[in-house]
Amino acid sequence: MRNIDKMRLSALLLFCGLVCLGEQLSIKPAPGQDVDASRPTEDRVLQLQMEVDGPEPWSLSVGSSVEIRCSLSPGSDLEETEKLNLHLEKTTMSSIERLPTIPSSKGISYTLNPVSLEDRGLYSCGGVTTHPQITLESAHKLIWVNDSSPATSLEILKVSRVKYFYDKTFTIGCKLPNDQSEWKIMSASEKTGSITECPNQERSGDVLSCTIPSLPLPVSKTRRYDPFWCESSTRQKSNIFNMTQAEFAERDGRDLLVTRFEVTPAWFVREGDSVVIQCKVGLDKQNNSDKMDLQLIWTKRNPGNDMTVVLSQRASKPINHTINNITHEHSGVYSCWDDGTLSLFNLAWHHFIWVQDESPPVTINVLSHNRTQFFHNEEVTMGCQLPNDQSQWKLKGFDKWTGVIKECERSELSSSGLLSCTVKMGYPWTDFLFWCESTTGIRSNVLNMTNTVGFDVLEAPPLPVMEGDDLTLRCLRKNRATGEIKPEESMKTFFKHNSVTFKWSNVGSITLKNVTKENEGLYSCRPDDTVSTLDTYVTVKARPQEQKKTN
Template sequence: MKLSQLPLVLLLISNISSQHTEARPKVTIKPDQHVFRGERVTLRCDIYSWRYSWYKDGSDTVFSDKQEHAFSSVTESDAGKYSCSGSEREGSRTSHISEEVTLTVSDKATAVLGVSPQTWLNEGDPVTLICEVNSSSTGWTFSWFSLLLSGNSNHYNPLSDSSRGSGGHYSISSAALKHTGVYVCEGERGDPVYNTWFSNKQLIWVTGVSPPVSLIISPSRTQHFTSVSLSLSCEDQSNSRWTVRRYTDSWRWLEDCSSSSSLSGSQTGSTCTIRSTITEDTGVYWCESESGEKSHPVNITVHHGVILESPVHPVTEGESLTLRCLYQHSTSPNLRADFYKDESLIQSQTTGMIISNFSKSHKGFYSCKHPEKGESPKSWISVTASHSGSQISVLHTFTSVLTVSLYLLVTVVLIYKCCRMRAESVEEQ
């Protein structure tokens, strides 16, 4: 071959190569590579001004020739590995086949609701509800609801002060008694809109400083044996009508004591009576008025065997707390047992435990355990500020204000006298 012919040969090789070695196209999937059955999904192949060919799972069969291929309602059978290639509309050049992109299709999406820092709160505490969609985080916005009881039915009531957003957080800066209740969330994305299932239910209960009504429980403890009578009453100083309401762990819905689902319960006035307790009566109970006012909630546990005798309401700071371990099947129910706080042993082999000066450091989950009879459920015991402490604080504030007022009064009087003396001095001159 003559050297003069070499550039021509290189040009021919370049032309042949250019017909088959264009840049590799890129596949994108909207709204995400992990989607859920029923969503609208779009595959897009990006090479400007070319024809397109779509392939699935390595097959050389073209199933679509559009730049965007949409599944109006994706199913599990659409899951797989997708790739595309392009060819020039007015020419003979073709591209490489793109890298494969995997489309995963799961069953109907479900939102998951969590609470931070905890579900049991004191009035004034901050709390945040966190809504997520398992295995997926792209493009979701969220709605928030509280569970509302109407008659014997539960309904999801949109929170009026919640705002939609992609963050998945709903925050309450200062919890109040009115925030006691059951909450759920829901996610959505896409166009047309695709909604998740409602999330799991999360109960938040708030202990207030001065509730408008108190829930009185007889016997006065949070844990109770099965097959016994239990009385719950709403007591206040007004003529308001109060109803005992509960959210049970077993059924996961709101109900009144007089509802048809409470087969052993009845309500007379503001008093609820459960004639024969069963483990399904375990749940959170509170008093609620027709206007939505609420009492301190009480977490009641019904258990057979060993239970912990603990107070119904939070312990006042500085007061003593007495705990006992009781056994259902004994003529002398008081057991010699071990006592635990937050699963750590704090006192062993005693018929009762006394904390003489209860403080914030003592709040937590308490339980007791007998080596043969078994272990009680856990009870959350919290603390409230002492009334005397509040009085001292008010007295201190009053004293401070009075001192400042007297100081200002004396200062004004002295200034007045000084000015008057100066005026008299000028007149004498």
């Protein structure tokens, strides 16, 4: 795998798409009744939208005025013969109320004038149509009115570091007033339209608290926590607590620590090889290295994904660890992280050590392209031709950014036994591994994918090249205006083998004749007007004895 020695300073988003499956409905006409061929015979889901005309809905002031509008989202139009009945509801901890709305040009509306503390709640835009095969998807918004003198205040009590892949937990709580009412910490979801209690609440003296896990990836303004507040049985409430802003403030207030993680060899490991792992501090402006330990953590590839701290020592000294005579038992995810004793902002580094099988029983290949380097947000399809026990195989992936192994969410199995998966290359500058694996632990070869936000990639064969065959390498460029991808033929292009320039071309491609094991290694290309592409490892496989060419 490629070694990335740069700090990811911005939060990168993992977008996983959900595939919605619809079944066609067969409607039989009544005797003597004709079927209207123009009428849709499939279920349809139309999205509703809710707009609040006024300040931020989470921060309204007493005495202000806001209008709430409920309508169909753009692009969700109905036919003229289809009628729409909309309604607006307000949900609180104790009740659900249907509100008296008035018709508007596009739907219905409801006005809060003047706004009062009693208007706080989760508002939902719902409805039905006269068409039996149309479902309306509701929209929800929390409306919160600020209280100048709340009964109590909800705030962060403690931030705890959690080792390994998830960064921390927040403990939030409120100091309860001296009354006889029962208090709870509540949360509202604008996604599901529900108000729920924070799970695992604890009361110690006059403090009510609840612990919330951090989001698995760095939070961004487009991915928000649900809001929280304290509420009593007599409907007294605290302030509303915005966990997204709280995480930003907590993260930005921490000291920055940058670690470096090197694994050699980084790409291709065979049984019997020696692997050297180094974990060290690269940047520590606040001099925290003498106050904490660095840890080399190994997540094993077994059913329980057992985690082991291989080494732990003062961060002022690098961790150097060598695995001699490596076997498949050493496979897994290795991570370099601090021990969590200090509140530091430190993104973990992960590396999957994959010990290759010489002749895997199943082969995974890129089906949509002849390369393993891709542009940001480019879609790629890969697949394995499976043996007879097809149902026992899964297509899995590893993301070097998160350090997580999981099954491909968009995998499909054809009648011929081809297990395939299509993914969109998400986080730039990271590596992705993909392979097929059976429930008994039998696995295919591995594909190492890289992706970039740049405009050049190297096209090289994903599978090993046989000794004596030819190897063609092409430098591909993405047009900034049109998005078209084609060979770079307008300028001189340089090609590198193991970081050394060895050939150049005016047509954007080169062909190496009759390759040998000496041609194995890392390849990249560099058009004359830019920097080099990422590296791709090309493997050269020995030709079977009976197939060797004779003079």
